[in-house]
Amino acid sequence: MTLPSQAAIVVIGGGIIGCSTAYHLARDHKADVVLLEQGKLTSGSTWHAAGLVGQLRSSASITRVLKYSVDLYKGLEAETGLATGWKMTGCLRLATNADRWTEYKRLATTAKSFGMDMHLLSPDEVKAMWPLMETGDLVGASWLPTDGQASPSDITQSLAKGARMHGAKLLEDVRVTGFEMKGGRITAVKTNQGDIACDKVVNCAGQWARQVGAMAGINVPLQPVKHQYIITEKIDGLATDAPTLRDPDRRTYFKEEVGGLVMGGYEPNPQAWTTGDVPDDWEFRLFDDDYDHFEQHMTQAIARVPALETVGVKQMINGPESFTPDGNFILGTAPECANMFVGAGFNAFGIASGGGAGWVLAQWVVDGEAPLDLWVVDIRRFSALHRDRQWVCERTLEAYGKHYTIGFPHEEYASGRPRIISPLYDRLKQRRAVFGSKLGWERPNWFAPEGVEPHDIYSMGRQNWFAAVGDEHRHVREHVGIFDQSSFAKYELSGPDAAKALDWICANDVSKPVGRLTYTQLLNTRGGIEADLTVARLAEDKFYIVTGTGFRTHDASWIRDHIDEGLDANLTDVTEEFGTLSLMGPRARDVLSAVTEADVSNTAFPFGHVREIAIAGHTVRALRVTYVGELGWELHVPIAATGEVFDALTAAGEKHRIRPVGYRALESLRLEKGYRAWGSDITPNDTPQEAGLGWAVKLRKNTDFVGRRALEKLDGMPLKKRFAGFTVDNPEIVLLGRETILRDGEPVGYLTSGGYGYTIGRNIGYGYVRNGDGVSDDFLASGDYELVVAMERTPAKIHLEPMYDPAAERVKA
Secondary structure, three states: OOOOOEEEEEEEOOOHHHHHHHHHHHHHHOOOEEEEOOOOOOOOOHHHOOOEEOOOOOOHHHHHHHHHHHHHHHHHHHHHOOOOOOEOOOEEEEEOOHHHHHHHHHHHHHHHHOOOOOEEEOHHHHHHHOOOOOOOOOOEEEEEOOOEEOOHHHHHHHHHHHHHHOOOEEEOOOOEEEEEEEOOEEEEEEEEOEEEEEEEEEEOOHHHHHHHHHOOOOOOOOEEEEEEEEEEOOOOOOOOOOOEEEEHHHOEEEEEEOOEEEEEEOOOOOEEOOOOOOOOOOOOOOOOOOHHHHHHHHHHHHHHOHHHHOOOEEEEEEEEEEEOOOOOOEEEEOOOOOOEEEEEOOOOOHHHHHHHHHHHHHHHHHHOOOOOOOHHHEHHHOOHHHHOHHHHHHHHHHHHHOOOOOOOOOOOOOOOOOOEOOOOHHHHHHOOEEEEEEOOEEEEEEEOOOOOOOOOOOOOOOOOOHHHHHHHHHHHHHOOEEEEOOOOEEEEEEOOOHHHHHHHHEOOOOOOOOOEEEEEEEEOOOOOEEEEEEEEEEEOOEEEEEEOHHHHHHHHHHHHHOOOOOOOOEEEEOHHHEEEEEEEOOOHHHHHHHHOOOOOOOOOOOOOEEEEEEEOOEEEEEEOOOOOOOOEEEEEEEHHHHHHHHHHHHHHHHHHOOEEOOHHHHHHHHHHHOOOOEOOOEOOOOOOOOOOOHHHOOOOOOOOOOOHHHHHHHOOOOOOEEEEEEEEOOOOOOOOOOOEEEEOOEEEEEEEEEEEEOOOOEEEEEEEEEOOOOOOHHHHHHOOEEEEEOOEEEEEEEEOOOOOOOOHHHHHO
């Protein structure tokens, strides 16, 4: 087939992700699509993948993506006539200790929340299913019957045939050499056989995705890691339908293949391949066998399946797999180039994800926005930090090493730290701060009292910071706390058309007078919440926008992509120009008035306003807002002056018992007050009305904005899901999110976030209650509620108002 001179969409890469994307573009959207593969289909990582297909992840949307893969693989052979090797053998995950067993009980609850049936089995039941296994050390196992295995090459060839059947053109031996660009967009793909003019490009180049992206100025932070497994000779007594086996406490996995076993694992000391470019000609190639490195897996595997000690090894596979710094794959529209989309970095989940990732990516390419809440895999979760190849390599190896470790709540990564620090880092460290890391920034999570070790000790129950955070929480409620939130993402939007641009982008009315603040959501065309942030009007033509640390790239990219062409409005990222100190608590005004001559009385400086005030000789942008439900200000300080302003506040606040407070207390304070967190409580899957945020949408105003039409269609219709709060009295219970909500014994949803409210002395959870016939106030109030926590039912009380609100008047006073 000759290279066409143009196409609507060019997909780069002929592995499972590229072929699945081309298949879905052609089948679902009748798109004019051309796929280019530099070697032969499957010749990169796909052909040597082990082919295990698991479905359960901690995100409902990603679980849906993986479930879709299974459904697709089941029926693909009937459509294309090409076998996929799909076998629904089910998957056993083994537990050898109490923490792992708790993790599985939580996972089984999550599975039920997401509509899947995961069973918990005894060691005897496991032995009956897998007689060749040694089970003496087991506490039990989880069993997901709909998991399975497939032949990676066969699935890919079947998807490729399906793509061709629906009109896609797939060309092998065509190498992409660069792009023609105009105004930050790709206009043509250059190859070693000529150029293709195109509207959109999808980078599914696997371990080459970073290099392909770099040709267009795009960063795809992935790292090829050597991953080894063996294929054994036939093993007597091994059933052909034996379940796939994951043995995470021994860091190994097994699947049956032609009467023998495939066995591999995830070692704590993985081997990176290269931080440079992957060779173009790495086609159907492997590394030399490395039995010395693999021996750690062999020892563990023989202890589990003693037959491995005497069976012959048919083949060892040692090939590169693309891993990412957080263990999640990479999808979506590149922030640096609006018409390049990426599907890469699958962390050895490529076969399990392939079908579903191609489905959502094709939809994303056609619509220009994600069809689901895909934030955990969105390429815009990264930042400029992830251009550092060495940092990405170190963090990725740590993530690889954690592939099978127990997922303790609130666990932090250790590598590559500290990376970005605020000017207060040393001051806070001296006050015994225990730091976490968010998008490279060191942030104080809590402060260890004397006699308590200043580091996290992870566990499945209450962790070592629980009491200390309670003290910080109470201090903010009763006195005054100061939070270092310098990591907040901050932008300025300026220009004659800045107000017009924001009017279209924001769901709330930001066209307020200079000096006013607006809390607003940014919506997608489905009315789902893509971001929530604060917009402060500094001048007629200048706005200051503040959003969460982790959303820096995403929110800036969303705003830029939605500024209409022809408008004179320019967004500038000023994150590093301002430190942010949040002064919160009933004594906040006393402290602030002692360090500034500005009038900070309620009359002169009401809630929801922004003022420039002088503190310690520096001009400070003071925003009167709160995320803790108390009187407070966010003080945005020129970064170099942050230390001086902090010192002035702490000196003046001494008589009011001021103290620094961390992010863990911030979380428990916001839970009590019912403030929603984007990414968990509010997502692109949720509308403002469902989230109880309809008051922040300008539907009454005759102004068009992104998402308005979708919300108007829903207006007046009964809501099928609604956000609600829950409390649980039992102090032994730990709520984390994804626990199932039962109403009158029937599942109606799951928690989106969970924690503890120290003022009310109870566990707090939030989530959406669903009902196909509508969720009215009566429906919510009339039910009898329970939560399922680690497979145990516990009584719960529903709340439709904030659980802590005596401070409501204080906040605005």
